[in-house]
Amino acid sequence: MKPCYLVPVAFLLTLAGSLASPSSQADEPRNVLIIQTDEHNFRTLGCYRKTLSEEQAFVWGKEAFVETPAIDSIARRGALCTSFYATSPVCTPSRAAFFTGRYPHRTGSHTNNEPMDSDIVTFAEVLRRDGYATGYAGKWHLDGPGKPQWAPRRQFGFSDNRFMFNRGHWKNFQLTDAGPRVGSRDKNDAPSYDVGDADDQTFATDWLADRAMDFIREHADEPFCYHLSLPDPHGPNTVRPPYDTMFADMVIRPPMSFSMANENPAWAAVGGKNSAARFNPALMTLYFGMVRCIDDNVGQILDTLAELKLTDKTIIVFTSDHGDLCFEHGRLNKGNPYEASAKIPMIIAAPGLIPAGTRVDQALGTVDFAPTLLSLLGKQSTTGAVGRDASPLLTAQSDVAWDDVAIIQSSGLKPSWFAVITDRYKLVLSVSERPWLFDLKTDPDELKNSIDLDQNRDIVRQLAGRLRDYTQAQDAGFLNPKLKQQIDTLVSSL
Known part of the structure; x- marks a missing residue:
C-alpha cells in the first residue's frame, strides 16, 4: 500500500544540500516536470492560504482545509504566483494557451472539444527537437471529441504519449498487454467514471503518477520534459479509500458568498448545470480527499527525483487548467471570471534560477507560460506565440519593467x-x-x-x-x- 506522505523526506534532504551551495550542474540542460491538475481551487493549497487573509483562506470554515505539504515544499524552494489566471477558464482553451503561448482563438481550440491546429509548435516540440526525451500522461483535451482516445495520433512534441488520453475524468485505470485501459466498466463493458475497486495502484491519480515516475527513472541520464496531467480534483467528486473518509467528520460551512447568489451579475447568474441551489458539504470532503491524494503522490514524485539526484537539475511546475468555485456565489465548476473559477495555482521551482521563497504578485495568464518556460531554459519562444516572458519576475531580476495586466476571455471564437x-x-x-x-x-x-x-x-x-x-x-x-x-x-x- 502506498504511504500517506506527511512530507517528502528524501526530497527535503536533497533540498537542504541544494540550499547550502549552488548547483554544480548549472550549465547542463535542465529537466522539466509539469504536474497539472484539473479544476483546482487555489485555496485548497497551504502555500496559497498563507498569502490570504484568514477570511479568504478559510472560506469553508476555520477548520475546513486540507494540508498539502509536498506541493507547499515546491513553493518554498521556488516561486509562487499569486495572480495567475486561466486565459479562458474552461479545459480546452486554457490548455491550448498553456502549451502554445497563443490566445485560444488562435489555436483552433477556442472551446471545449475543439482540436488544436496541427501546425502549432508547442514548448514540448521545441524541447524534443533539441534532444529532450518527452512524454505525457493523463488528460489532454486538445484532440477533438474522442473519449478516452488513448495516445492521440498527433503528439505535439510529446513523443511518449502512450498514457495520454484525450478526454474524460476516469477514476480507475489498468495496464494490460494491449495497453492502458479504463478499469471501471458499465454493464455493456463501456468505460465508466466509477471508482470501482480502485486502490493505490489503479486509482487514476496513483496510476498516472506511477507512469511519471517510471518515465523519470527510465530517462534519468538524459534531459527530459514530462507532463503529468491529473484529471482530479475535477468532478465527479469521488476518491479511493482512505481519502474518501479522511475528511468525513470535518465541519464545513458554505462560503459567505453562497447566500448572495441571487445578486450575481448576469454573466454568472445561478442556473444551468453549474448552479448549486443547495450546499452539500459531502462534496467538499471528497474534494479535499482528492487534493490530499494528489499531494501524497506529488510527495512520492519529489522523492523519486531526490533519490535519482535530479532535484537540482529539474524545473518543477505545479499548476492547473482552471479553478472550481466550490459553492462560492452559489456555483460549482468554472467558466466565469470570478477568482475561484479563473485564478489558478502556478508554482515553479528552478534551482539556481529562481530564488527560494519568491512571490510574484503581478497578473499573469496561461498564455504566458510557454514563453516563460522556454526563456528559463535559454530557448526562443515559438512562432505565433504572443504570451509574455515572465522569467525576469521569477528570477527576481532588478529593475523589471512589467505591465501588470492580464486579459482573459470566455470560450468561443466571439467571446x-x-x-x-x-x-x-x-x-x-x-x-x-x-x-x-x-x-x-x-x-x-x-x-x-x-x-x-x-x-x-x-x-x-x-x-x-x-x-x-x-x-x-x-x-x-x-x-x-x-x-x-x-x-x-x-x-x-x-
Whole structure:
C-alpha cells in the first residue's frame, strides 16, 4: 500500500544540500516536470492560504482545509504566483494557451472539444527537437471529441504519449498487454467514471503518477520534459479509500458568498448545470480527499527525483487548467471570471534560477507560460506565440519593467465576456450585463460593482483602453458589437 506522505523526506534532504551551495550542474540542460491538475481551487493549497487573509483562506470554515505539504515544499524552494489566471477558464482553451503561448482563438481550440491546429509548435516540440526525451500522461483535451482516445495520433512534441488520453475524468485505470485501459466498466463493458475497486495502484491519480515516475527513472541520464496531467480534483467528486473518509467528520460551512447568489451579475447568474441551489458539504470532503491524494503522490514524485539526484537539475511546475468555485456565489465548476473559477495555482521551482521563497504578485495568464518556460531554459519562444516572458519576475531580476495586466476571455471564437485584471482590480465586460469593476483589495469576495466610484475612473479608463488595444489586434469579427460599444464608451466618457 502506498504511504500517506506527511512530507517528502528524501526530497527535503536533497533540498537542504541544494540550499547550502549552488548547483554544480548549472550549465547542463535542465529537466522539466509539469504536474497539472484539473479544476483546482487555489485555496485548497497551504502555500496559497498563507498569502490570504484568514477570511479568504478559510472560506469553508476555520477548520475546513486540507494540508498539502509536498506541493507547499515546491513553493518554498521556488516561486509562487499569486495572480495567475486561466486565459479562458474552461479545459480546452486554457490548455491550448498553456502549451502554445497563443490566445485560444488562435489555436483552433477556442472551446471545449475543439482540436488544436496541427501546425502549432508547442514548448514540448521545441524541447524534443533539441534532444529532450518527452512524454505525457493523463488528460489532454486538445484532440477533438474522442473519449478516452488513448495516445492521440498527433503528439505535439510529446513523443511518449502512450498514457495520454484525450478526454474524460476516469477514476480507475489498468495496464494490460494491449495497453492502458479504463478499469471501471458499465454493464455493456463501456468505460465508466466509477471508482470501482480502485486502490493505490489503479486509482487514476496513483496510476498516472506511477507512469511519471517510471518515465523519470527510465530517462534519468538524459534531459527530459514530462507532463503529468491529473484529471482530479475535477468532478465527479469521488476518491479511493482512505481519502474518501479522511475528511468525513470535518465541519464545513458554505462560503459567505453562497447566500448572495441571487445578486450575481448576469454573466454568472445561478442556473444551468453549474448552479448549486443547495450546499452539500459531502462534496467538499471528497474534494479535499482528492487534493490530499494528489499531494501524497506529488510527495512520492519529489522523492523519486531526490533519490535519482535530479532535484537540482529539474524545473518543477505545479499548476492547473482552471479553478472550481466550490459553492462560492452559489456555483460549482468554472467558466466565469470570478477568482475561484479563473485564478489558478502556478508554482515553479528552478534551482539556481529562481530564488527560494519568491512571490510574484503581478497578473499573469496561461498564455504566458510557454514563453516563460522556454526563456528559463535559454530557448526562443515559438512562432505565433504572443504570451509574455515572465522569467525576469521569477528570477527576481532588478529593475523589471512589467505591465501588470492580464486579459482573459470566455470560450468561443466571439467571446461573450472579457476580463482585464491587475493584482488589485478586475474589469469585466459582458454582452449580458453592464460593465463591472471589482476591487479585489477591498472586496475580495467579489460582491460589489465599484465602477461608478469617482476614485476608480482612471483605472477603469486604463483597463478599458488595454482591452481596446487587445481586441483591435484580433481578426475582424472577433469582437461582439455590444462589447465594442462598452469599451469605446468607457475609454472616451469616463
